[in-house]
Amino acid sequence: MDxxxxxxxxxPIARSLAVAGDAWSILILRDAHAGLTRFDQFRxxxxxxxxxxxxxxxALTEEGLLEKRRYSEHPPREEYLLTAAGRDFLPVLFMIGxxxxxxxxxxxxxxxxxxxxxxxxxxxxxxxVTGAKIGTRPMRIITPDES
Amino acid sequence: MDxxxxxxxxxPIARSLAVAGDAWSILILRDAHAGLTRFDQFRxxxxxxxxxxxxxxxALTEEGLLEKRRYSEHPPREEYLLTAAGRDFLPVLFMIGxxxxxxxxxxxxxxxxxxxxxxxxxxxxxxxVTGAKIGTRPMRIITPDES
DNA sequence: AGTGTTACTATCAAACTGATACTAACAATA
DNA sequence: TATTGTTAGTATCAGTTTGATAGTAACACT
Numbered sequence: 001m002d003x004x005x006x007x008x009x010x011x012p013i014a015r016s017l018a019v020a021g022d023a024w025s026i027l028i029l030r031d032a033h034a035g036l037t038r039f040d041q042f043r044x045x046x047x048x049x050x051x052x053x054x055x056x057x058x059a060l061t062e063e064g065l066l067e068k069r070r071y072s073e074h075p076p077r078e079e080y081l082l083t084a085a086g087r088d089f090l091p092v093l094f095m096i097g098x099x100x101x102x103x104x105x106x107x108x109x110x111x112x113x114x115x116x117x118x119x120x121x122x123x124x125x126x127x128x129v130t131g132a133k134i135g136t137r138p139m140r141i142i143t144p145d146e147s
Numbered sequence: 148m149d150x151x152x153x154x155x156x157x158x159p160i161a162r163s164l165a166v167a168g169d170a171w172s173i174l175i176l177r178d179a180h181a182g183l184t185r186f187d188q189f190r191x192x193x194x195x196x197x198x199x200x201x202x203x204x205x206a207l208t209e210e211g212l213l214e215k216r217r218y219s220e221h222p223p224r225e226e227y228l229l230t231a232a233g234r235d236f237l238p239v240l241f242m243i244g245x246x247x248x249x250x251x252x253x254x255x256x257x258x259x260x261x262x263x264x265x266x267x268x269x270x271x272x273x274x275x276v277t278g279a280k281i282g283t284r285p286m287r288i289i290t291p292d293e294s
Numbered sequence: 295a296g297t298g299t300t301a302c303t304a305t306c307a308a309a310c311t312g313a314t315a316c317t318a319a320c321a322a323t324a
Numbered sequence: 325t326a327t328t329g330t331t332a333g334t335a336t337c338a339g340t341t342t343g344a345t346a347g348t349a350a351c352a353c354t
Contacts, residue, residue, distance in 0.1 A: 001170055001342085010257045012247030013177050013240055019251065023148055023168035030160050034288055039332050049312040050333065064250075075320040077331060085250045090282040091272035093160055095242045100159030103211075103232045104166065108291035110157045114277055115285035122275040125238035127268045130261055134270055135237045138262035141181055144255035148311085186301050196343040197302065222351040224300065296354085303348070310341070317334070324327075 010144050019063045020089070024048060024056045026096070029065065029082075029089050037079040065089060094123035157291050166210045167236070171195060171203045173243070176212065176229075176236050184226040212236060241270035 006018035020026055024046070031045050043053050057080055060066045065086035071079045094112075101109060112121045125134040153165035167173055171193070178192050190200050204227055207213045212233035218226045241259075248256060259268045272281040 007251070008254060010255050011177070012244040012252065012256055014174065014247075015251040016243045016247035017170040017173060019247075021170035021173065023164040026164060026168065027161065030158070040330085043332090049314090051335090052310095052312065054333065055311095072331095075318085075331075077319095078333095087282065088249065089246060091280075092239070092242045092246055094272050094281045095239045096163045097159040099236060099239055100161075100163035100166075102235065104154070104162040105159065107155060108157050109159055110291065111289040113287050113289060114274065115287045117277060119276045121277075121281070121286060123272050123281055124275045125241050125270050125272050127261065128271045129266045129269055130264060133238075134241045134268070135234065139268060140260050140262045142258040142260055144257065187299085190301090196345090198304090199341095199343065201302065202342095219300095219351095222300075222349085224350095298353080299351085301349090304346085305344105307344090308342085311339085313336105313338090315335085318332090320330085322327100322329075324325100 016092075020060070020065065022056075024052060025060055026093070028053075028056055028060060029086060030093055032066065032080065032082050032086060033090055033093065037081060039078075039080075042080075060086070091123070091125075094121070095125055098123045163239075167207070167212065169203075171199060172207055173240070175200075175203055175207060176233060177240055179213065179227065179229050179233060180237055180240065184228060186225075186227075189227075207233070238270070238272075241268070242272055245270045 001021075003018040003021075006014050009015060009018075020029065027046055028042055031042055036042055036045060039050075039053065039057070042048070042057070043050060046053070048056075057066065061068055061080065063085075064083055066080045067083050068078045069081055071077055097112070113119060114121055126132060127134060127137070130137065148168075150165040150168075153161050156162055156165075167176065174193055175189055178189055183189055183192060186197075186200065186204070189195070189204070190197060193200070195203075204213065204215075208215055208227065210232075211230055213227045214230050215225045216228055218224055244259070260266060261268055273279060274281060274284070277284065
């Protein structure tokens with residue numbers, strides 16, 4: 001898709017997609033949030049070819065969403081941990097999941113519950129300023145001027 | 148990626164990705180939310196090859212996020228409009244954008260402002276039940292049992 | 295008749311994906 | 325000591341997808 005030029009694309013959505021705009025990357029981040037850290041855990045969970053997994057983990061590491069940490073010297077072994085940027089991807093995952101639950105929710109689904117209250121987490125996006133749900137108020141897009 | 152089997156994947160995130168898990172689809176939805184409806188508008192905005200655009204628009208239409216409407220009989224011409232499912236994808240777009248603004252926000256960026264208050268929209272994901280921001284409280288993942 | 299517009303389709307090389315087999319560096323067991 | 329197992333990959337390569345370019349269909353306009 002030619003992601004190189006997206007680093008100076010003025011759209012923040014396009015910039016994010018340049019970093020994690022493919023399904024495997026998003027599923028890896030999902031699994032990382034679920035607690036997986038190791039190559040083989042991801043491979044088995046995702047049923048992904050090892051070549052693909054290597055490439056995606058390397059890309060996410062390079063982009064700063066994961067970091068590689070050696071957890072054993074003998075034999076040398078690495079694991080992948082979420083960075084702050086990776087952890088802050090969680091709201092994206094939740095909104096993607098909320099859409100899927102609403103529009104592709106037939107049959108059995110994984111649920112996410114609040115550990116304390118035990119209630120299902122119902123993720124909604126709101127504007128922190130007005131408090132209104134995203135999409136319920138008219139908005140305007142402001143494009144930065146050239147140069 | 149073998150999306151066929153994702154329709155019965157119990158993870159709502161995986162199900163969404165089966166529908167719109169690639170960068171082009173997400174950018175098309177972004178542009179549709181910005182008001183674009185026609186083939187050539189998308190093509191010019193995205194700088195996408197017409198073959199790709201045809202395929203993506205057909206897929207999004209088939210999945211029910213866009214609908215094709217004839218806007219001229221002579222000559223026969225179609226446009227693509229967001230459905231309710233497509234409109235409800237907006238929170239996903241905003242959270243993706245919020246991440247990009249936070250972690251890839253150098254230089255000039257497009258801004259989204261509330262049309263009435265004129266303030267920048269700052270999208271955050273919260274749990275509608277507890278009101279807490281997603282990621283600030285411990286959660287538990289509940290996998291449905293087999294069979 | 296010639297030019298322009300819109301929404302595509304046809305073709306095909308290049309890039310990417312993914313299945314499979316294999317390797318490195320050990321630990322554990324027989 | 326030899327064999328088997330574990331973890332984290334790499335090597336290879338066929339098959340699929342992508343994307344650049346050119347062309348088409350159905351008109352309107354001049």
